[in-house]
Amino acid sequence: MENKAYMIPNAATPCQAIFFDAELCTGCKRCVEVCRSDVMVPNPEKGKPPIVLYPDECWFCGCCAKECPVPGAIRVEHPLNQRVGWKRKETGEYFRIGMKNPPPPNTRPPVG
Amino acid sequence: MTEPKYIRAVEWPYPVNYGKENEVETDVLVIGGGIAGCHAAINAAKRGAKVVVVDKGAVIRSGAGGAGCDHWHLACTNPCSKIAPEEMMEIMRSFNNDYFFDEYGNGITSYILCKESYDALLDVEKMGVKVRDVDDEFVGAEFRDDETKLMFAYDYENRYCIRINGGVDIKVALYKELKRLGVKIYDRVMATSLLTEGGKTRARVIGATGVNTRTGEFYIFKAKASVLTTAAPSGLWIFSTELTGTFTWSDPNNTGEGTAMAWQAGAELTMMERSAGGLAAGGLSYPFFGTGNAQNTWYACTIVDANGKEVPWVDRDGNILESVSQRNRPVSGQRVFFVGRGRGPHFGYSYEIWGPSLIPDLPQRIKNGEFVLPLYADLPGMPEHERRAIWGLMIPHEGKSWIIYDTYSKAGFDPDKDMLQVNVMPPEQYVFSPWWKGMGPPQWREGGFVTGGGLLIDWDLKTSLDGLYAAGQQTAFGGDHALAAATGRYAGRKATEYSRTAAEARVNRKQIDREKARIYAPVGREGGIGWKELRAGLCRVMQDYCGEYKSEETLKMGLGWLNSIRESEATTVCARNPHELMRALECQTQITVGEIIMQASLARKASCNVLEFNRLDYPEMDPPEWNKFVTIKRENGDIKVGGLPFNYYLLPPYAPTFEENYKKHSGL
Numbered sequence: 001m002e003n004k005a006y007m008i009p010n011a012a013t014p015c016q017a018i019f020f021d022a023e024l025c026t027g028c029k030r031c032v033e034v035c036r037s038d039v040m041v042p043n044p045e046k047g048k049p050p051i052v053l054y055p056d057e058c059w060f061c062g063c064c065a066k067e068c069p070v071p072g073a074i075r076v077e078h079p080l081n082q083r084v085g086w087k088r089k090e091t092g093e094y095f096r097i098g099m100k101n102p103p104p105p106n107t108r109p110p111v112g
Numbered sequence: 113m114t115e116p117k118y119i120r121a122v123e124w125p126y127p128v129n130y131g132k133e134n135e136v137e138t139d140v141l142v143i144g145g146g147i148a149g150c151h152a153a154i155n156a157a158k159r160g161a162k163v164v165v166v167d168k169g170a171v172i173r174s175g176a177g178g179a180g181c182d183h184w185h186l187a188c189t190n191p192c193s194k195i196a197p198e199e200m201m202e203i204m205r206s207f208n209n210d211y212f213f214d215e216y217g218n219g220i221t222s223y224i225l226c227k228e229s230y231d232a233l234l235d236v237e238k239m240g241v242k243v244r245d246v247d248d249e250f251v252g253a254e255f256r257d258d259e260t261k262l263m264f265a266y267d268y269e270n271r272y273c274i275r276i277n278g279g280v281d282i283k284v285a286l287y288k289e290l291k292r293l294g295v296k297i298y299d300r301v302m303a304t305s306l307l308t309e310g311g312k313t314r315a316r317v318i319g320a321t322g323v324n325t326r327t328g329e330f331y332i333f334k335a336k337a338s339v340l341t342t343a344a345p346s347g348l349w350i351f352s353t354e355l356t357g358t359f360t361w362s363d364p365n366n367t368g369e370g371t372a373m374a375w376q377a378g379a380e381l382t383m384m385e386r387s388a389g390g391l392a393a394g395g396l397s398y399p400f401f402g403t404g405n406a407q408n409t410w411y412a413c414t415i416v417d418a419n420g421k422e423v424p425w426v427d428r429d430g431n432i433l434e435s436v437s438q439r440n441r442p443v444s445g446q447r448v449f450f451v452g453r454g455r456g457p458h459f460g461y462s463y464e465i466w467g468p469s470l471i472p473d474l475p476q477r478i479k480n481g482e483f484v485l486p487l488y489a490d491l492p493g494m495p496e497h498e499r500r501a502i503w504g505l506m507i508p509h510e511g512k513s514w515i516i517y518d519t520y521s522k523a524g525f526d527p528d529k530d531m532l533q534v535n536v537m538p539p540e541q542y543v544f545s546p547w548w549k550g551m552g553p554p555q556w557r558e559g560g561f562v563t564g565g566g567l568l569i570d571w572d573l574k575t576s577l578d579g580l581y582a583a584g585q586q587t588a589f590g591g592d593h594a595l596a597a598a599t600g601r602y603a604g605r606k607a608t609e610y611s612r613t614a615a616e617a618r619v620n621r622k623q624i625d626r627e628k629a630r631i632y633a634p635v636g637r638e639g640g641i642g643w644k645e646l647r648a649g650l651c652r653v654m655q656d657y658c659g660e661y662k663s664e665e666t667l668k669m670g671l672g673w674l675n676s677i678r679e680s681e682a683t684t685v686c687a688r689n690p691h692e693l694m695r696a697l698e699c700q701t702q703i704t705v706g707e708i709i710m711q712a713s714l715a716r717k718a719s720c721n722v723l724e725f726n727r728l729d730y731p732e733m734d735p736p737e738w739n740k741f742v743t744i745k746r747e748n749g750d751i752k753v754g755g756l757p758f759n760y761y762l763l764p765p766y767a768p769t770f771e772e773n774y775k776k777h778s779g780l
Contacts, residue, residue, distance in 0.1 A: 007130070010342075011357055012354075013354055014354055018726075026410070030761060033170060033172070034170055034172050034173045035169075035170065035173075036169035036170060036173060036174045036175075036178065036363060037169065037357060037365060038169075038300070038325065038444075038691055039357075039479065041125045041126075041691040044122075044125065044126050045653075046413065048312070048609055055353065056353075056356045056357065057356050057357045057364065058357040058358075059357040059358060059363060059364055059512070060357065060358060060512065060515060061173070061178070061179040061363075061515070062179065062512065062514050062515025063173040063178065063179055064515060065515060065518065066280065067173075067593070070502045075519075076515050076519065077519065078399055078402070078519070080160055082397075082399055082402070083402075083404070083532050084398065084403045084404070084532060084533040084534075084535055085235050085535065086488075086520075086525050086530040086531060086532045087488055087530065087531050088529050088530050088531075089420075089490070089493070089529060089530065089531055090529065090698050092183060095523070095524060095525070095530070096523075097519060097520065097523040098523075102523055102524055103523075103524030103526075104524055105521065105522045105523070105524055106521045106522075106524055106525060106526045106589065107521070108504070108515070108521070108526075109503040110280075110504050110505070110507075110508030110509070111244045111247075111249055111277060111500065111504045111508070111509075112247075112277040112279075112281075112505070112508075112509065112563055
């Protein structure tokens with residue numbers, strides 16, 4: 001533990017809304033271009049994930065994630081205070097997004 | 113509001129050039145590239161007009177309906193519909209529903225919707241959107257027609273509302289169609305004012321001004337005809353400084369520029385006094401349809417309590433419905449039913465069209481201990497086709513809930529096995545609306561969005577200003593996706609027709625210079641109020657002086673506050689980049705729209721149940737002489753108030769029937 005500390009303003013919002021996997025993101029900026037609110041700006045470094053500049057203005061419409069050509073490169077996450085849980089009917093087990101030891105993903109695509 | 117010294121500002125990523133002028137000339141200018149705007153532009157371009165679309169966001173996804181659409185409403189002319197447009201109008205005008213309440217409604221846009229909703233859907237299908245069950249996933253489902261492969265929502269017998277297979281893809285398809293037709297698109301340009309002949313109020317509209325929200329450059333759009341397809345104002349009563357993007361139902365960028373600029377140009381507006389509580393949600397509650405429920409997108413899901421006990425569904429007379437299928441059928445002798453607001457204090461649907469619902473006394477029965485919280489949406493208990501229709505078809509294609517499907521699926525939610533929880537609220541909240549999204553604070557109201565006010569239009573969808581047409585939410589009572597599409601295509605035709613004979617637009621330089629001085633004022637200021645504080649303060653004025661209960665005294669105080677803020681704090685709001693400039697200008701829009709709403713509220717000197725309009729100084733509810741539309745406009749610096757009978761659209765100079773007016777005006 002290094003004894004160094006910094007003066008940093010508080011984050012503007014309860015959550016970051018949009019997250020990038022820097023390994024997967026190619027920096028194509030398609031998400032930047034589809035965003036209705038200009039929540040993100042291009043990274044000055046070419047090929048790097050965009051910067052989430054105004055997460056507080058995100059409407060959580062999900063269009064950025066829908067547009068992303070690389071599966072898993074972008075993740076939209078509703079803040080913790082906007083998620084409900086679910087109960088498995090047979091077993092009574094209770095799950096939620098973000099829990100420790102989550103169930104495996106359900107990979108069934110939507111209709112259409 | 114300068115940066116604290118310890119923050120190192122990083123340079124703006126886009127080239128900035130405040131005030132640099134770009135001139136664009138066109139036949140038809142479409143202001144607002146949402147659903148209505150895209151259909152308007154496409155239909156104008158198909159008729160050979162040169163078309164420009166200007167949008168504050170990015171047309172590929174912008175607008176209230178840009179993220180998706182799960183059901184296409186009032187498609188009365190689809191081959192399976194058992195209700196023709198004329199009969200649907202008769203039903204809607206007779207019995208309270210989402211489009212007409214006690215005759216408050218828009219006969220023109222509603223009829224256009226009934227006539228062209230399905231045509232608009234076919235347009236979208238031609239653009240490559242999956243509309244039918246082409247993959248045969250729902251063969252044998254009772255909501256599917258095997259011949260056409262169309263799928264229906266809600267009333268399975270009358271089949272006037274269509275479930276769309278690819279609703280999430282609609283906006284991208286519209287965008288590609290615009291490109292294909294050579295429509296010029298100006299993304300990230302916020303329209304700020306209408307240009308008029310000679311720069312005069314109430315003169316012919318000849319275009320608009322705009323500012324680029326990335327570069328700060330200025331735009332002058334000269335047009336022979338303009339179509340206003342911006343969204344209704346939203347977010348006027350509550351502003352969340354923490355989650356600004358989720359404090360409205362509608363896209364939070366829909367602050368009402370269209371309404372404000374039309375007002376400034378002298379257009380006549382109606383129904384602006386109406387606002388409604390309980391519509392918005394936001395950071396304090398849940399994403400729409402992101403919790404277990406049984407309404408709209410989730411209709412008609414089985415709900416169980418914490419012990420697995422099923423909450424019964426009943427018909428309009430309280431008879432228990434034993435099967436899931438009955439939830440989608442009118443009762444014996446009932447012509448049709450509507451899914452919607454049910455039986456609330458203001459928006460009670462008429463008994464004649466009440467649909468099936470969960471037991472209306474559920475709140476009491478939770479309090480009695482008969483049902484134990486939390487409740488769950490019992491998807492596994494639904495028949496397979498119904499389960500897949502809710503979680504696989506409606507949720508991922510409705511606006512904003514594709515991401516709900518995506519994130520919950522990735523986290524392991526499986527509708528075959530799992531029951532999504534219903535948010536836990538006080539028992540009395542388990543009635544229609546809060547189920548979608550949890551509770552908001554009591555002052556939370558919304559104005560124009562769905563069944564609210566807007567521009568007065570005629571049978572050409574022309575506004576009271578020459579050269580200016582309107583569609584979608586910008587018209588009074590303009591609401592859903594299908595209405596935006598249907599009226600958009602109609603307005604696109606009419607604007608094109610007008611542009612063919614319209615004279616060349618000659619822009620008034622003084623009008624341009626005035627607007628430039630106004631919009632660039634926040635740039636380079638230091639030490640003033642930030643846009644967020646300003647917006648929250650303006651919302652407080654609306655909460656206190658234009659809330660659920662109003663009076664001459666409080667409304668006039670409210671107008672005083674707005675004007676005082678305009679002269680003071682609003683002249684200090686600063687913009688450190690073009691994006692902040694957009695937000696600062698939205699505050700000015702908010703002041704103007706707030707003034708319009710308060711002026712309209714002053715003009716209606718009576719309480720009105722349907723408008724959720726309570727005047728403490730005129731407490732009598734709906735006195736007969738006030739059963740009319742109140743209209744307002746600016747004239748010679750004054751506010752001019754007028755009134756129109758409810759059925760003005762069937763009175764002279766118009767023809768007495770919907771069919772005749774449509775035939776004469778539709779341009780088909």
